[in-house]
Amino acid sequence: MLGYAGSILIVDLSSGKIEKVPLTEDMARKYLGSLGINAKLLFDHTRAGIDPLSAENVLIFGAGPLVGTLIPTASKSDVSAKSPLTGLLGTTSSGYHFGSEMKYAGYDHILIKGKANKPVYLAIQDDVVEIRDASRLWGKDTWQTIDLLQEEWKSEEIQVAVIGQSGENLIRFSAIQNGKYDAWARTGMGAVMGSKLLKAIVIRGKGGIRVADKKAFKQVSREMRQMIIDSPFFEAVSKYGSMAAAGVYGKFGALPVKNYQTGVIEDWFQTRGFKVLEQYSDQKMACPACPVGCAHWAVVKEGAYAGLKIKGIEITPVFEIGAKLFVHDMDGILQCAAIFHRTGTDIVSGCGTIAMLMELYQRGLISEDTIGFPVPWGDVETICKLIRMISKREGIGDILAEGAKKANLALTGNDDYAMTIKGLEILSFDPRSRWSVWTFGILTNTRGGDNLRTRNPVENLRFPSLPDDYRTEPFGFPEEFYNKIDMPENVKRKIINPDRKTTDIILMEKWSEDLIAIFNAIGICTRPPSLQAQGPTSIARMLRACLGWNIDAEEVMLMGERIWNLQRLYNLREGEKREDSLFPKRFYREKLPDGPAKGMAIDPDQVNQMLDDYYEARGWDRKTGVPKEAKIAELGLGDEWFSVVLP
Amino acid sequence: MNGILVADMERCTGCKLCEIVCSVKKEWVSDPPRSRIRITIQRGGKNRLPTFCQHCEEPLCAAVCPVNAVRKDESTGLILLDRELCVGCRACVSACPLFGVGFDSVENKALRCDLCHGDPACVKYCEAGAIQYVDRDPFPTNKQRAAAKKLYSP
Amino acid sequence: MNKFILVDPGKCIGCRSCALACSFEHDDEFNLSLTRISPLWMTEIGRFIPMTCQQCEEPLCLDVCPRKAISADKKTSAIVVDEDLCIGCRACFLVCPFGVPVIHRNKGYMIKCDLCGGSPQCVEECSQQALSTVESDDAALRKRREAAQKLQALTEKISEKAS
């Protein structure tokens, strides 16, 4: 098959059986790529209600049809399994080279089932797939493991997916590291890998990917690149990466300071804003075929952590460690981030959990004796110690390893300070100070409190947006930009109001969820420059040139909707209820104490109303959120639907 | 398994231990002229050049062999000699541009490195680390990396 | 007066677009093992370094080729390989100080940068302008000019401080 590598690798660790099955054109045409096919495989290869950490769970790596080609920013791969953290769909994306290497080796998807009887790692060199002993790697951190594997393979060119001590010890929010500095971090996929006693996957591909139409491909990929470069956010993002937005949220007073107790840090911009970047390095780093290069190489030159080298001064670690845990300086943030990477722990969930503990300590709800040492806000050494304890399940770490919500319940009997949605620790800014598509999206997200599956392609960060009107968000782009948005005219008119002042959050929500599902399925990055450059029309063009399919924008959006509904059906099968779509209690109960959004809290009735409308807009039952038969028929998901509705 | 030998001529000390190791492993006798790897020490001993079969893609030795005793193993890419078939005509010895083929004058057969089936003895015993067994896969070779390191390190 | 691809390692962000464009142009597929240019990440110096043929004025590879398969292209002055003559012996790889010539995995002959017959695709696909095609004379000139500019900037700084 053009574009695709054409095969799914199925490895049964229990029996040692390794099988290469073809990826059928039917499957590709229906579920498109990584995110979609992953969800389908997960649906088909697991029973309802299994224990996520049992041998019955499957771990699926998937890379989309455009990954490995020259299409700009097409590099993302997706890992799926039933999440040990949320009990729902576990799915997490990462860029870097692993996805393309999978394709070069000849696999679109790698499905791992069963459980090995001793620590192993999976070695893939094109057609040669071996399950190798990993006893000497077990217990090592991810960086050591990668060094050892590179030495064993005598090459720095191998791509490695590896778990650290966190994954080995089944920490429910452990990550799978994608190389040293990137990760499939969310929803605890590392623990699933660890439960299978699979330490690492080493992959080396020497094959190639062919496309349908060389000339058209060249043209469309160059046009896409130009469109990305022309995006209004290109300059800022390519210069500062995601840090470009760090200062803005500081200005809105939307920072998750000390577990969302407040939204303001006085010296935020001076100590943790994007300007700080320049002190560390001028080297940008890009994922394959990306013209943006949003990551940065950082070298700590002096101080306690001198000599630390790490990729990615990114908004996530800076928000999580710098605001949520209140670490003052960038050196400390980088040090904590390095420990997260080395132990293979999700930074967001890890910080959410540690922040919960610190708040309990601050409020005297837990004593120093219970923890064994004081846990003041912002102390780097304490944080690093806690991460290490969690990753080894030592002392208090054993309780924290279950995630913020369960740990909070275990420590105080309630979950007042666990900032989670559907069990997943939420990340980044405070929804009370800025209500937008993004904020509402973390509530409707199929994987829980995470924003990366919903990004508004016309989000405008210049305006603070306060939740007095829950239905709309300011638009605020010039007319020429409005004209450029890749959206069918009739949809555009519905979503964006006639005088181009506001966008409808519910409709935009549905649109962007479907669109981002497509982005993730084909492997394109969801950072603003590519997000604003591309839409269904351009995606259809790329798919036509690459895969040779006769496909149009409408079918593309239908595929996105299908993937989203399939994920929803999976969650319903695993027992998700409408009641789970709930913000952490603090956002309803406590008003923001200061900053521009002082005095704001979320109105539960408004949110409920929004949910009703959202379900309605999606063609789901208004009250339960179960997809209606008509929608299912339209999407062709009958089999899955029956297994959920009539189990 | 899919590798080739690469010699670092600057590191070679000319000790010829590899020749001894090779002949012992392959012929059960310490007889350097019957080794599959040869160290050519040039006049004055200044330059030392380990030579061995490079396992060319379209080998001349196979082309000149009058009895088809030299063939390419398609699965590994190695150029192998069928010693049963070899009539000892030395055409391959003369034709190889890289001193890659040796000659066993005891048994009257050509000698050719088979990389010890993926575990070359000469590499293991080379004290100076002058012989390396490397992946023949092109992208991106460690040599490029080493060169880049030299070129751009401050 | 050879044309060659000038690399500015300070600008490279390691996106491998050049490598992908290269194999796409020559072999119609995206395959990193068939590329004639490889951006390598060097942790020690914190830089990406794209390694490709320097189109040497007096190439060693040309000298050692046992089949005269390597020659200078008359039109582009690139050092090119004659696929029919090459026997894939790797002698060129062994002598090249950069380890640039590699064997085509499927076709068995040596491949190296041929400047795409005059308009290198890697240069066109590089979004960071880390690659450019130059005549070797130009390169020398440009280096000199850069040095001159640096010197000028330095003197300006000093005079600012003084005043």
Next chain:
Amino acid sequence: MVTKEPYPLYSACILADYIADRIPRQRVFLRTAEDYARAGIELMLARPVLDWSPERHMLYFDDGALRYDRLVIATGSRPLIPPVPGIEKDGFVALKTLRDADLLRMAHGKNAVVVGTGPVGIEAAIALRHRGWSVSVVEMLDRVLPRLFDLPLANTLKNRLEKRGINIFLDEKVLEILGGTRVEGVQTDRRALPADVVVWVIGMRPELTLLNEGQLLLGASGGIAVDRHMQTTQEGVWACGDCVESEDLVSGCTGLFMLWHNARLQGRIAGANAAGAGKRYPGSVNITTINVFDEAAASVGTLASEVSPGERKVLHRRSPWGELYLVLKDTCLMGVQAVGRTERVGGLIGIMLQGKDLRKTLVRASSPADGPGLGILRNVRKDLLHLFG
């Protein structure tokens, strides 16, 4: 595949080994009839083609005809036999085919005379000596292996042959084969030699009896002229092997280079191109190796005697492990001959192909990494520089 031979493919290069009893008869064969069947090739043995019509795309046998769409001519060569009286006698063998080798093995007697000292002649003489014959060799020119070696190395080889009991008569011309119905002797311009068998190997000519006048363009050397793709001047007809004329990769001269490896590569290319591929024949590499009583000798390129005396320079080196003889034209390496360590010949082909000024090459050769070829030259660097003055 149609051939007049009664056997499937066998290696003509190792007939001498077969004659000498160094290998059994079945080892001469490189293919069996089953190999062809398995590859889906219809093999028609012992079917000499009598006539060919390129216009009608037909080949004619004595008992039928065959139509083709595309044709590859690989008729090879036949021994050159001038009209010397007595060549019809029993015991006269022109060594070319397996049948000739069989005849030679079956011959009875004590004395053998080999006429011609090309590689085939020398190998035949050695093989017969191995079988216990008393062997004499007659050569018209002043040295043995005259097309491969210049006088110094030819003398070395001659001495070696004589030491092993082969009588060599140079500068002698055979006038007549003596005897009744059987061969009894050879009359040269100087003497009469007793002979129970005469092996006649003075050279080969392209086998072109199939062609009628003007059907294919022939080259100056008498071989079929082909282009780089081994295609003849006839549309849809390719030719390869000893019957075609090709270009020497080293010297650039066109001629007949009847060597096994050239023929084999030409065959592969002609076959592939007839099937639609666009492969190119790079040219012939005329490296010849010969074993003289377990000492190897090899030669490639131009002989000193072929370079005009004014431009000719020669470097002859003896060492315990053999002799090396370099032929230079001004400052360019033109030919290499070696006795003993013949790998040095292969090592130097590349440098010959470059055709560069050796002085420059030697000055540049500073790195030890520049390969075996330059390594050899560096060993004789002083002598070379002295030679250049």
